[in-house]
Amino acid sequence: FTALETSLDNFLNGNSWTDYKYADEERIECSFILTVKSLNGNKFDATLQVQYSRPIYGSKYNSPVLNILDKDVVFSYRENEPIDFQQNSYTTNLSSILAFYAYTVIGADRTTYRANGGDTEFAIAQSIVTTAQSGGGASGWKSFDGTKNRFWIADQLNSPVFEPVKECWYLYHRQGLDLMHKVENHELALSNISTGLQKLKEPNQKRPNSWLLNIFFDAKHGEIVNVFSTASSLGIDTKNLQSTLENIDQTHSSEYANLGAKK
Incomplete structure (x- = not known):
C-alpha cells in the first residue's frame, strides 16, 4: 500500500486546487484516512475518513470543522499508477472522490473566514458529483445511494435551506x-x-x-x-x-x- 499512499499524497498536495496562493503557514490542516476493507486484484473496497481542523487566531489551538466518514469508496488502482483528475470530465472514481473532498475542505475553510467565502469550491464539488453520476456507476454519488453520501453533502452545501x-x-x-x-x-x-x-x-x-x-x-x-x-x-x-x-x-x-x- 506504500505506492498507493504516495500517489494519494502527491495527488492531494501536488495539485493546485484554487488560484489562491497559500503561504506555508496558511496551508490547510486536514487528514484523509483510507482504510481498505478488501482487495481483489486491483479493485479496492475501502472507507475514507476526512478530518479538517482550523487554526484559531492568537492561539495554538486547532478547531475541528469537518469529520466525515465515507463508507462508499470503491476504486481500481495499479501500483505506481498516477491519479489523474479533470474537473469537467470523469476519469476515475478515486480521483473524483479525492477531488470532491479537497474542494469541500477548501470551501469549508474559506467559509470560516468569510461569509459564503467557499461557495465557489462548493459549486465545484457539486459539479464533480454531477460528472461522476454519468461516469463509472460507483455508489455514493446519487441521492438513492443512501442518506449519508457525497451527493447529500454537495446538495446541502449548495442549498439555500442550509445557508444558516x-x-x-x-x-x-x-x-x-x-x-x-x-x-x-x-x-x-x-x-x-x-x-x-x-x-x-x-x-x-x-x-x-x-x-x-x-x-x-x-x-x-x-x-x-x-x-x-x-x-x-x-x-x-x-x-x-x-x-x-x-x-x-x-x-x-x-x-x-x-x-x-x-x-
Missing part, C-alpha cells in the same frame, strides 16, 4: 473563537457563537436529521461544551441554547445537560 450552516461556521470561528485570545472579548465571542448555533434551528426544522448537520455536530459537539464552560462565570444564560442543541443534536444531547457549567 455556513453562516454559523463564519460566526462560530471568525466572530467567535478568533476573538477569544483576549479575555475582554470572551462574552462577545460566546454571544456570536451562540447566535451562530441558534441559526441551525431553521435548517433542522426544514430538513431534520440532515447529513450536513450530522457532520457539523460530529466535529463540534465536544468543543461546544468546552467553549461554553465559562459562560456561567460570565453571567451568560445558556438555557435557551442548551434546549436548541438538545433538540437539533439528539445524538449528543446528554453532553449538553450541564452546558455553561465549569468543568
Whole structure:
C-alpha cells in the first residue's frame, strides 16, 4: 500500500486546487484516512475518513470543522499508477472522490473566514458529483445511494435551506473563537457563537436529521461544551441554547445537560 499512499499524497498536495496562493503557514490542516476493507486484484473496497481542523487566531489551538466518514469508496488502482483528475470530465472514481473532498475542505475553510467565502469550491464539488453520476456507476454519488453520501453533502452545501450552516461556521470561528485570545472579548465571542448555533434551528426544522448537520455536530459537539464552560462565570444564560442543541443534536444531547457549567 506504500505506492498507493504516495500517489494519494502527491495527488492531494501536488495539485493546485484554487488560484489562491497559500503561504506555508496558511496551508490547510486536514487528514484523509483510507482504510481498505478488501482487495481483489486491483479493485479496492475501502472507507475514507476526512478530518479538517482550523487554526484559531492568537492561539495554538486547532478547531475541528469537518469529520466525515465515507463508507462508499470503491476504486481500481495499479501500483505506481498516477491519479489523474479533470474537473469537467470523469476519469476515475478515486480521483473524483479525492477531488470532491479537497474542494469541500477548501470551501469549508474559506467559509470560516468569510461569509459564503467557499461557495465557489462548493459549486465545484457539486459539479464533480454531477460528472461522476454519468461516469463509472460507483455508489455514493446519487441521492438513492443512501442518506449519508457525497451527493447529500454537495446538495446541502449548495442549498439555500442550509445557508444558516455556513453562516454559523463564519460566526462560530471568525466572530467567535478568533476573538477569544483576549479575555475582554470572551462574552462577545460566546454571544456570536451562540447566535451562530441558534441559526441551525431553521435548517433542522426544514430538513431534520440532515447529513450536513450530522457532520457539523460530529466535529463540534465536544468543543461546544468546552467553549461554553465559562459562560456561567460570565453571567451568560445558556438555557435557551442548551434546549436548541438538545433538540437539533439528539445524538449528543446528554453532553449538553450541564452546558455553561465549569468543568
